[in-house]
Amino acid sequence: MxxxxxxxxxxxxxxxxxxxxxxxxxxxxxxxxxxxxxxxxxxxxxxxxxxxxxxxxxxxLIKPSAGSFTTKTVIQNHLPQADTTRCTDVSLGEVKYKRNGNIYTWTDSHGVPYFSDTKPDFAVETLDTDFVEPLDYFELTLQAANLPPSFTEKLRIKLNTVFKVYGQIIGADALKKVRLNLTVFATRSRYEQAIKQRGADPSNTDGIYFHATNSAFIYYRNEQSAMRTAIHEAVHAINKAILGTTPRWLNEGLAEYFEYTNNSMQLVSIEPHLSWISNKHIAQSVFTINWLIGLDNKWQTADDTKLYASSWAAIYFLMDSSKGKQFLKSVMLAEQNSPCSKLTAETLESMLYQHFPQLSKDYKTWLNEPFIKHRF
Known part of the structure; x- marks a missing residue:
């Protein structure tokens, strides 16, 4: 016994x-x-x-200083669906470019130099610049009723900016043409009906991106909100086509980052996200980057608000310096080379510390400084 x-x-x-x-x-x-x-x-x-x-x-968690901290309740406006098309190339191939021709230059009798793309009727020098511009980065299908006439054109301009920034990071040769299918609903009831018909839950969302059809549905709350949501969901489609399957923090961080894209003449700026800052300082507790990259499978069970804020802050930090952009380039090109799988947290952490040997100190210092707009 x-x-x-x-x-x-x-x-x-x-x-x-x-x-x-x-x-x-x-x-x-x-x-x-x-x-x-x-x-x-x-x-x-x-x-x-x-x-x-x-x-x-x-x-x-890195918490903002007591003087700048304000508690925000953020309704999560975006909900990407499970990716069932990981190994399917949804891009439309390489971006095609057209050559703009030569630039002609001459100097007048006062010594003032002139440049023109039109050849004058006198002797001039020719600068063979090989200057090219893209014919188109994307094919946009926007279905909507009663949208302001300028909405589509503004969206196109902002999405062109996304591609130009991506080109600066990973190189123009790595870009691919993307098909974007966006449907905007003027009423909440129709938006929710369309989402439910596709087996998803529209609760607490203003937009949902569906991997399988490479399409996004957006609720038109107002022009500013709809524009930000359209950009966010479009970035998901751009990431899918150019990079393949990506870690959630990278995918969501980039989508959050480009929501506040501003275009004025030839100037492009990206403002800090108003959901995550207050008085130019971080207004949410956020995860350290090395911890964030290990939480990829916790998005459905953890605090989404904190994860979105942390992902945005991580991307804004990386976009704020040349070495941060070099890290993003390394990650994005590695993901593009293996579109059917995501880099492991261990690999990402190793790459991160190669660029930021004192990451914890650098990130903590940066978070306590005022956030400034980025210019491209």
Whole structure:
């Protein structure tokens, strides 16, 4: 007969195994009876990771200074659907360019130089610039009723800016032409009906991007809100076509980043996101970047607001310096070279520290400084 102590220990072990198997089943995993030790180890590792996240999450949050902190309640306006087309190239091929011809130059009798793309009727020098411009970056289909006439043109200009910034980061040769299918609904009821017909939940959203059809549905709350949502969802489609499947922080961070794109004549600027700042300072607690990149599978279960804020802040930080842009270039080109898979958190962290050996210090210092607009 087993002693009472051993019986209690035996019952405890049995209950522990039973609980683990139930959790394993509810998580959708299948227990491998041909490799029971490996399956048990996998269950243990998952449980350990969950415990670590609970214990370490609060320790890895960077909080704004007390003087600048304001609590914001942000309705999550975007909800991308599960990507079932990971290995399908949804781009329209390479971006085509046209040559603008030569530039002619001459100097008048006062020594003033002139430049023109039209040859005058006197002797001039020719500058063979090989200057080219894109015929088109994207093919936009915008379905909407009662939109302001200028909405489509403004959207085109802003999306051209997205492509130009991408070209500055990864190189124009790496760009691909993208098909963008956007549908804008003037009423909330029609927006929600269209989303539900496609098996998604429209609650607390103003826009949803569907990978399978490379299309996005947008609720027209007002022109400014609809424009930001249209840009956000379009960036998801651009990322899908140019980069393939990407880590969630990168995909959402870039989409959030370009929402406040401004165009004036030939000048382009990107403003800090008003949902995440107050008085030019960060208004949300955010994860450190090295911790954020390890949370890719926690977006559906964790605090989405904090994840969106952290992703935007990470991209804004990286866009704020040349070495940050070099890191983004390395990541984006690596993702483009392997469009069917995402870089692992370990690989990303290694690449990150190559560019930012003192990342924690640099990021904390940067977060405490006033946010300024970016110019391109």
């Amino acid at each position: 087993l002693s009472t102590k051993w019986r209690v220990l035996f019952v405890f072990i049995v209950l522990l195994i039973a609980a683990a198997l139930i959790a394993n089943h509810l998580a959708g995993r299948v227990f491998n009876y041909h490799d029971p030790i490996g399956s048990v180890r996998a269950i243990y590792e998952d449980i350990k990771v969950e415990i670590e996240i609970v214990e370490e999450a609060e320790q890895t």
